[in-house]
Amino acid sequence: MxxxxxxxxxxxxxxxxxxxxxxxxxxxxxxxxxxxxACNGVEALAxxxxxxxxxxxxxxxxxxMTGIELLQALKAEGIEVNFGFVTSESTAEMREKxxxxxxxxxxxxxxxxxSFQDVLSSAVK
Amino acid sequence: MDIQEDDxxxxxxxxxxxxxxxxxEFAGAGGELKSEERVLAASVQINGDWQGxxxxxxxxxxxxxxxxxxxDMDPVKIDRAEVHDAIGELANITGxxxxxxxxxxGQLSLPVVTExxxxxxxxxxxxxxxNLAFHSGDETFSILIVxxxx
Numbered sequence: 090m091x092x093x094x095x096x097x098x099x100x101x102x103x104x105x106x107x108x109x110x111x112x113x114x115x116x117x118x119x120x121x122x123x124x125x126x127a128c129n130g131v132e133a134l135a136x137x138x139x140x141x142x143x144x145x146x147x148x149x150x151x152x153x154m155t156g157i158e159l160l161q162a163l164k165a166e167g168i169e170v171n172f173g174f175v176t177s178e179s180t181a182e183m184r185e186k187x188x189x190x191x192x193x194x195x196x197x198x199x200x201x202x203x204s205f206q207d208v209l210s211s212a213v214k
Numbered sequence: 215m216d217i218q219e220d221d222x223x224x225x226x227x228x229x230x231x232x233x234x235x236x237x238x239e240f241a242g243a244g245g246e247l248k249s250e251e252r253v254l255a256a257s258v259q260i261n262g263d264w265q266g267x268x269x270x271x272x273x274x275x276x277x278x279x280x281x282x283x284x285x286d287m288d289p290v291k292i293d294r295a296e297v298h299d300a301i302g303e304l305a306n307i308t309g310x311x312x313x314x315x316x317x318x319x320g321q322l323s324l325p326v327v328t329e330x331x332x333x334x335x336x337x338x339x340x341x342x343x344x345n346l347a348f349h350s351g352d353e354t355f356s357i358l359i360v361x362x363x364x
Contacts, residue, residue: 102324103299103300103302103303103306104285104296104299105281105284105285105296105299105300105303106284106303108284108285108286109233109234109284112286150306150310150322150324151324152324176310177306177307177308177309177310177311177322178310178313178314178322179310179314180313180314182319197310197311198229198233198307198310198311199228199229199232199233199234199307199311200233201232201233
């Protein structure tokens with residue numbers, strides 16, 4: 090799958106961060122065609138049910154429903170989607186919890202274009 | 215556990231300069247805010263084995279510049295909610311990274327943003343761990359870390 094064909098859902102309660110992630114994705118070669126946004130896990134879950142993207146990039150700490158709760162909700166409902174975290178925290182415990190629940194990666198803020206390219210090239214094929 | 219000044223400077227520089235492309239140069243100890251300026255303070259708490267509050271403090275004008283860069287918009291055209299969102303996210307990223315420097319389990323809160331004139335901060339039973347200033351263009355912002363006193 091070419092980068093430009095990948096549908097990505099960006100989930101973050103900060104509009105500023107959603108815009109930064111979108112810009113970095115485009116610089117990394119992804120998301121020219123279809124970048125969608127949600128501002129918490131509840132919105133994201135509804136958006137995924139409506140149309141499942143190729144990849145979900147979620148913040149961890151959000152109101153209403155956190156990123157890990159979103160991942161667990163997807164798992165509980167049997168919805169399979171490539172899922173990664175983009176978050177300001179990256180403790181060993183969080184990374185382990187993310188992987189145990191099925192996340193493919195965790196990108197820590199501050200990030201670079203290269204950090205997205207490194208994980209997306211293997212996460213979205 | 216003490217948070218080292220060098221680590222704070224490295225984290226702040228990485229966030230502002232590397233990720234956001236915003237100028238941020240360490241300028242020594244943080245000072246008093248100018249009382250005539252409208253000020254924004256964005257705070258996140260860490261509650262756990264280490265308990266404290268990390269606050270990003272800057273003028274409303276500088277916060278608007280940060281938001282303009284983050285949102286890729288003309289700073290003049292950004293509304294207050296968007297400015298608060300941007301400065302809150304800066305506090306969130308700073309707090310999340312500083313959390314890695316303290317021992318044990320800790321829960322990071324969502325950011326709280328306060329705006330006004332002559333803001334004063336006090337948390338009973340706490341002490342100032344660090345108060346560092348950074349130059350950004352012609353202005354200065356501060357990173358204030360307050361922790362529960364032993």
